[in-house]
Amino acid sequence: MLSKTCEYAIKATLYLAQKAHQSERANVKTIAKAIDSPDAFTAKVLQQLVKHGIVTSVKGTNGGFFIEPQTLPNLTLLQIVVAIEGDGLVKDCVLGLKNCSNVNPCPMHDKYAPIRDNILNMLQSLLVNDLATQLEQNMIFLKSK
Amino acid sequence: MLSKTCEYAIKATLYLAQKAHQSERANVKTIAKAIDSPDAFTAKVLQQLVKHGIVTSVKGTNGGFFIEPQTLPNLTLLQIVVAIEGDGLVKDCVLGLKNCSNVNPCPMHDKYAPIRDNILNMLQSLLVNDLATQLEQNMIFLKSK
DNA sequence: GTTAATTAGGATAAAAATGTCTTATTTTGT
DNA sequence: ACAAAATAAGACATTTTTATCCTAATTAAC
Numbered sequence: 001m002l003s004k005t006c007e008y009a010i011k012a013t014l015y016l017a018q019k020a021h022q023s024e025r026a027n028v029k030t031i032a033k034a035i036d037s038p039d040a041f042t043a044k045v046l047q048q049l050v051k052h053g054i055v056t057s058v059k060g061t062n063g064g065f066f067i068e069p070q071t072l073p074n075l076t077l078l079q080i081v082v083a084i085e086g087d088g089l090v091k092d093c094v095l096g097l098k099n100c101s102n103v104n105p106c107p108m109h110d111k112y113a114p115i116r117d118n119i120l121n122m123l124q125s126l127l128v129n130d131l132a133t134q135l136e137q138n139m140i141f142l143k144s145k
Numbered sequence: 146m147l148s149k150t151c152e153y154a155i156k157a158t159l160y161l162a163q164k165a166h167q168s169e170r171a172n173v174k175t176i177a178k179a180i181d182s183p184d185a186f187t188a189k190v191l192q193q194l195v196k197h198g199i200v201t202s203v204k205g206t207n208g209g210f211f212i213e214p215q216t217l218p219n220l221t222l223l224q225i226v227v228a229i230e231g232d233g234l235v236k237d238c239v240l241g242l243k244n245c246s247n248v249n250p251c252p253m254h255d256k257y258a259p260i261r262d263n264i265l266n267m268l269q270s271l272l273v274n275d276l277a278t279q280l281e282q283n284m285i286f287l288k289s290k
Numbered sequence: 291g292t293t294a295a296t297t298a299g300g301a302t303a304a305a306a307a308t309g310t311c312t313t314a315t316t317t318t319g320t
Numbered sequence: 321a322c323a324a325a326a327t328a329a330g331a332c333a334t335t336t337t338t339a340t341c342c343t344a345a346t347t348a349a350c
Contacts, residue, residue: 007241060317061325096152098289107276107285111267122256131252140252144243205347206295
């Protein structure tokens with residue numbers, strides 16, 4: 001469903017959103033530990049998030065990553081997913097047909113199209129900021145115990 | 146969403162289901178052309194379908210693949226998907242948490258769990274036999290024009 | 291029987307995804 | 321200034337997925 005890269009991107013962003021509520025930043029090692037991901041690979045994922053303007057980085061001692069206060073309020077999971085793997089998940093035919101549509105449907109189109117819409121809706125409606133709050137309240141979790 | 150292997154497996158099975166309506170079989174080359182997939186790789190996918198009892202093969206001149214009349218009526222897309230890639234798509238946490246559940250949810254669980262159920266439902270409800278009929282009526286298609 | 295057509299299976303190859311390591315650059319703290 | 325801590329970037333390595341090729345085995349047609 002989602003690539004590992006995308007899983008890490010979402011988790012890292014949510015972790016940083018939590019930190020943002022306390023106006024804190026975090027470095028790669030801390031993030032990787034918090035989301036149970038490999039350090040070096042997580043660093044690469046964070047680089048991608050920086051390039052897409054989802055997180056910001058600071059070099060040097062006490063450096064790290066953080067989310068700008070102005071980006072946080074409207075940041076959705078959809079923006080993260082699209083930044084990492086494009087919009088294929090919410091647009092492409094589930095059987096890979098180039099021209100699949102209502103008038104030219106693949107065998108799964110009729111039943112899958114609404115599900116794809118649900119996925120888009122879910123990703124649009126999941127606000128990073130809200131999820132960060134739920135994380136703080138231990139209502140949701142970023143890794144297995 | 147689905148692997149290429151799984152896409153080919155579904156399309157090949159549907160093509161053979163269509164053939165089954167005429168009590169015909171088809172060889173790799175014919176199938177690959179019909180579903181717009183690479184010959185050699187399609188052969189491997191068909192081998193997997195044979196091993197899982199979804200299709201049957203006949204060697205030698207005029208050999209090929211076909212679906213047994215007794216398997217066709219109740220064959221669903223779910224059986225094909227599970228045979229090829231296991232039940233991860235309809236069971237696993239979308240963020241890869243080992244113990245994600247209602248009491249221990251990942252950040253996407255609440256909104257994703259129903260979608261995952263919808264996917265399971267869709268796959269269970271899509272009968273290969275029905276789709277074959279729709280293919281014959283040109284209501285649905287296995288490849289782009 | 292011999293030949294041709296076909297699947298089975300194994301080896302190999304190429305591409306993509308995942309992951310690691312090393313060096314350069316930047317920044318802070320001393 | 322210097323050392324330490326951190327990200328950036330590129331090279332490299334591993335694993336998985338996707339794809340190809342070759343040989344063996346089997347079957348039908350002649």
